[in-house]
Amino acid sequence: MRKLIDTIKNIWGIEDLRNRILTTIGILAIYRLGSFVVIPGVDPAQLSALQDQTADGLLGLLNMFTGGAFSQASIFALGIMPYISASIVIQLLGMAIPYFQKLQKEGESGRRKINNITRYLTILITAGQAPGYIANLKATLPESAFLLPAGGFWLSSIIILITGTMFVMWLGEKITDRGIGNGISLLIMIGIIAGLPQSLMQEFVSALGSAGGGLVIFLVEMLALLFVILITILLVQGTRRIPVQYAKRVVGNKQYGGVRQFIPLKVNAAGVMPIIFAQAIMFVPITLVGFSENESLQGVAAVLTDFGGFWYNLMFFVMIVIFTYFYTAMTVNPNQMADDMKKNGGFIPGIKPGRSTADYLDAVMSRITFPGSLFLGLVAILPAFAMAGGINMQFAQFYGGTSLLILVGVILDTLQQIESHLLMRHYDGLMDSGRIKGKSSGGSMM
Numbered sequence: 001m002r003k004l005i006d007t008i009k010n011i012w013g014i015e016d017l018r019n020r021i022l023t024t025i026g027i028l029a030i031y032r033l034g035s036f037v038v039i040p041g042v043d044p045a046q047l048s049a050l051q052d053q054t055a056d057g058l059l060g061l062l063n064m065f066t067g068g069a070f071s072q073a074s075i076f077a078l079g080i081m082p083y084i085s086a087s088i089v090i091q092l093l094g095m096a097i098p099y100f101q102k103l104q105k106e107g108e109s110g111r112r113k114i115n116n117i118t119r120y121l122t123i124l125i126t127a128g129q130a131p132g133y134i135a136n137l138k139a140t141l142p143e144s145a146f147l148l149p150a151g152g153f154w155l156s157s158i159i160i161l162i163t164g165t166m167f168v169m170w171l172g173e174k175i176t177d178r179g180i181g182n183g184i185s186l187l188i189m190i191g192i193i194a195g196l197p198q199s200l201m202q203e204f205v206s207a208l209g210s211a212g213g214g215l216v217i218f219l220v221e222m223l224a225l226l227f228v229i230l231i232t233i234l235l236v237q238g239t240r241r242i243p244v245q246y247a248k249r250v251v252g253n254k255q256y257g258g259v260r261q262f263i264p265l266k267v268n269a270a271g272v273m274p275i276i277f278a279q280a281i282m283f284v285p286i287t288l289v290g291f292s293e294n295e296s297l298q299g300v301a302a303v304l305t306d307f308g309g310f311w312y313n314l315m316f317f318v319m320i321v322i323f324t325y326f327y328t329a330m331t332v333n334p335n336q337m338a339d340d341m342k343k344n345g346g347f348i349p350g351i352k353p354g355r356s357t358a359d360y361l362d363a364v365m366s367r368i369t370f371p372g373s374l375f376l377g378l379v380a381i382l383p384a385f386a387m388a389g390g391i392n393m394q395f396a397q398f399y400g401g402t403s404l405l406i407l408v409g410v411i412l413d414t415l416q417q418i419e420s421h422l423l424m425r426h427y428d429g430l431m432d433s434g435r436i437k438g439k440s441s442g443g444s445m446m
Contacts, residue, residue: 038074075160134153171187180414200395
């Protein structure tokens with residue numbers, strides 16, 4: 001306890017770190033307040049039908065990531081997800097199109113161009129999603145819930161939703177520049193955490209009910225959740241260290257090299273991306289089936305939307321394993337790593353530089369990616385097991401899946417940045433031994 005108090009004092013005593021933390025808290029508070037501001041022209045008292053619609057299923061997941069803004073018909077209803085979609089598209093283009101590959105190699109100027117392209121793409125994606133959201137509002141809420149003429153309401157609401165998403169994106173960038181941690185990731189995390197107290201209270205009340213099993217069952221659920229969190233931390237932080245020896249070089253009167261370092265290869269180099277890709281693929285047939293009235297196709301849609309069903313989770317698990325290998329192969333280039341080591345006079349002891357080193361790194365990545373992909377797939381489908389155990393769907397989402405991976409990854413990354421500030425100013429870190437591993441030190445989130 002004394003260690004914690006001393007650490008808090010050290011954090012508060014560093015002016016730059018204190019200002020960054022307060023800036024982050026202030027911006028997150030603005031984001032949460034904005035999620036309760038209803039779109040002009042919608043009666044807030046008549047949103048019960050929309051809230052019932054987003055209680056579970058696909059819309060329930062989307063509502064969780066927006067911190068409840070979706071079900072509140074908020075000006076931030078679409079949240080930061082259009083920006084995430086745009087970032088994924090740009091990232092994939094960077095793997096396949098030479099122009100984007102060139103921008104990635106241009107340093108700071110290339111990064112600025114990519115950011116601008118991502119912003120423009122975000123506007124286009126939001127402009128495509130906003131009419132769909134308004135159409136859903138029109139179909140879900142009674143006509144008396146709309147206080148403006150139809151034409152004016154459509155135009156103003158679309159503009160407001162686009163502006164809201166761009167403002168949320170701007171808030172995230174400000175946190176990254178002037179706050180602590182990755183701003184976009186923090187906004188997603190705070191949206192997920194916003195639903196935790198209500199879900200926890202509902203589960204507590206349900207457990208104490210006549211058919212809930214009592215307080216003992218609730219404590220068992222909490223222990224199971226803690227165990228899942230520990231597994232997820234191991235998945236995020238897990239690395240395999242490859243020793244690299246650098247040869248001695250003498251230039252003039254100075255000696256370079258001759259040191260032994262390690263390359264940390266991540267067990268889960270793909271982060272949360274395979275889950276996002278798998279979910280996106282599974283949503284495509286559901287969308288296509290929605291345009292058909294064929295009963296057999298409707299049955300397929302029912303199977304693919306049953307988050308607790310066997311076939312849904314089996315398909316989800318298999319696709320996550322496949323996409324983990326795919327994304328790891330696209331992001332980790334053993335040939336480039338081998339060439340960089342060779343150019344800097346480095347080699348892996350017992351392995352010849354060049355092609356042999358690349359083959360060795362590729363073999364190691366394949367071996368550690370296999371258990372990593374299985375663990376990632378298992379974590380992704382754990383909510384289904386939680387629901388099968390009688391836990392309500394809202395609280396079950398915290399037992400795994402994208403939400404838990406994002407929470408663990410963002411929290412570890414933010415704590416790692418705080419620890420870096422402390423160690424840079426010769427204070428003790430947040431841990432007595434070892435280092436917290438965020439994205440920059442072996443973990444992976446997004």
